[in-house]
Amino acid sequence: MSSTLIVQLDMERFCEEANIPAAFVIEIVEHGIIEPQGRAPDAWRFEDYELVTAKRAAKLHQELELEWEGVALALQLMEEVQQLRAENRRLKQQLGRFVGNSNA
Secondary structure: OOOOOOOEEEHHHHHHHHOOOHHHHHHHHHOOOOOOEOOOOOOOEEEOOHHHHHHHHHHHHHHOOOOHHHHHHHHHHHHHHHHHHHHHHHHHHHHHHHHHHHOO
């Protein structure tokens, strides 16, 4: 039986680890970019993997001067591109096996 350790961070620790202000975290949550557990910022609990998304969101907001709505859309599109690339690789591998078998 395998177990996965899930690390949860409170708002203060999340802000420290992500190196972003609480105001940014609140905006990121309000725009659905990440979804912590809990009803209010002082009760929020974040999964450790959400740090990467929060850092990426803050970087897009600051460096490209995007509004939070634009950040949410950009992150969604980036995720879709990653999924499409993975599917494309998988389909190319399947096609390669199919074409390779037909030449035998």
